[in-house]
Amino acid sequence: MTADFDDFDHESHMRRAFEEARAATERGDRPFGSVLVRDDEVVMAESNRVVTENDVRRHPELHLAYRACREMTAGERAETVMYTSTEPCPMCAGGIVQAGFDRVVYSVGGDEIAEFVGQAPAVRSARILDGVTEVVGPVLNEEGRALHDAFGWDR
Numbered sequence: 001m002t003a004d005f006d007d008f009d010h011e012s013h014m015r016r017a018f019e020e021a022r023a024a025t026e027r028g029d030r031p032f033g034s035v036l037v038r039d040d041e042v043v044m045a046e047s048n049r050v051v052t053e054n055d056v057r058r059h060p061e062l063h064l065a066y067r068a069c070r071e072m073t074a075g076e077r078a079e080t081v082m083y084t085s086t087e088p089c090p091m092c093a094g095g096i097v098q099a100g101f102d103r104v105v106y107s108v109g110g111d112e113i114a115e116f117v118g119q120a121p122a123v124r125s126a127r128i129l130d131g132v133t134e135v136v137g138p139v140l141n142e143e144g145r146a147l148h149d150a151f152g153w154d155r
Contacts, residue, residue: 107144
């Protein structure tokens with residue numbers, strides 16, 4: 001990577017993902033948001049649109065992986081970090097495998113979201129992304145959990 005990941009403004013990027021998650025809930029969607037960062041600058045952002053677009057594929061992580069594959073070279077994607085309010089689900093992790101990002105940084109873990117929604121934990125993204133993309137987290141976990149607390153998941 002051109003910029004050193006250790007020098008990235010992780011909290012700022014995660015808070016930008018939180019902004020996307022809040023925008024999703026204000027629109028009537030679930031509280032998930034993600035951004036793509038290259039050279040410590042946000043280059044793409046998405047929020048969950050599953051409900052408002054009636055499309056199960058509109059998780060922000062999957063849509064960013066799709067957009068990145070269309071708009072970036074493989075080399076650019078390999079220098080890109082995804083910051084996401086919640087650890088990617090298995091479907092999104094599969095898309096991230098295809099995108100080949102350098103890292104995924106999450107706030108709320110998959111085990112924690114399972115508790116919020118009242119379901120058994122899914123396969124963790126690090127297991128799916130092993131050998132392809134490094135998974136880092138949690139970052140700003142209390143703030144991320146507060147988004148889910150405020151959403152008030154119906155179980």
